[in-house]
Amino acid sequence: MFRVQRLKFKTPSWYISLSLFVIFLFIFSLFIKKSFSNRRPSQWKVKVEWVVDGDTFIIQGHQVVRLKGIDAPELGHKKGERSQYFAKQALKRLIHLIKKRYVIIKRYGLTKDRYGRYLAYVYLPDGRFVNLLMIKEGYAFYFPHHDLERKMARRFLDAQRMAMDQRRGFWARILSMDAANKRYIGNRKELRFHTLLCPLGRKIYLKHRVYFSSLYEAFYKGYAPCRVCTPWPKE
Numbered sequence: 323m324f325r326v327q328r329l330k331f332k333t334p335s336w337y338i339s340l341s342l343f344v345i346f347l348f349i350f351s352l353f354i355k356k357s358f359s360n361r362r363p364s365q366w367k368v369k370v371e372w373v374v375d376g377d378t379f380i381i382q383g384h385q386v387v388r389l390k391g392i393d394a395p396e397l398g399h400k401k402g403e404r405s406q407y408f409a410k411q412a413l414k415r416l417i418h419l420i421k422k423r424y425v426i427i428k429r430y431g432l433t434k435d436r437y438g439r440y441l442a443y444v445y446l447p448d449g450r451f452v453n454l455l456m457i458k459e460g461y462a463f464y465f466p467h468h469d470l471e472r473k474m475a476r477r478f479l480d481a482q483r484m485a486m487d488q489r490r491g492f493w494a495r496i497l498s499m500d501a502a503n504k505r506y507i508g509n510r511k512e513l514r515f516h517t518l519l520c521p522l523g524r525k526i527y528l529k530h531r532v533y534f535s536s537l538y539e540a541f542y543k544g545y546a547p548c549r550v551c552t553p554w555p556k557e
């Protein structure tokens with residue numbers, strides 16, 4: 323301020339105007355920069371360090387990310403434990419898509435589960451939607467949850483129905499095994515289904531019970547298998 327005051331007496335007015343304008347620009351640019359840095363980004367570009375299985379990976383900083391709204395067959399993690407059918411293929415597919423590459427994690431729908439893992443919608447830089455892709459190709463199935471955005475649930479279930487009808491990925495075997503023609507009991511509230519012998523299935527309130535005449539029907543209606551009695555075969 324002192325400098326400006328002094329200049330006022332010695333310099334022409336256009337010089338003062340110009341100086342004030344430059345100062346104004348400087349302050350304005352600081353303000354703009356601050357307001358932009360405060361704005362929360364709608365997405366992040368992050369590098370994938372490690373792929374754990376067909377629906378989970380680790381990014382820089384050791385943060386675990388799980389693909390939201392989908393479930394891939396489980397790998398046998400403990401020694402001697404067999405993997406579920408198609409778990410290794412799903413892992414390989416996800417490795418091929420994202421390992422050591424950059425992916426885009428959307429703020430939309432981003433949550434954390436009780437294990438501290440991010441549940442996220444993940445995209446490739448070319449725009450492909452990884453969660454959806456895994457369902458479309460029959461490497462993962464739709465996993466309903468109350469956290470899931472309705473719009474996404476719809477997209478995932480539509481993609482799954484198409485994958486089932488085209489017998490893509492694991493669906494060819496899953497829909498033709500003996501267990502495919504058995505009856506199942508579902509829980510309308512949780513959108514999980516059980517074998518008729520599962521103790522958890524028997525505990526479902528009568529008003530929440532729904533019966534399916536085949537695996538196709540249970541999956542087609544958007545129910546996911548119970549982890550205890552799952553009819554999913556081992557490798």
Ligand SMILES: [Zn+2]
Binds near residue numbers: 517520522
């Ligand atoms: Zn069950």
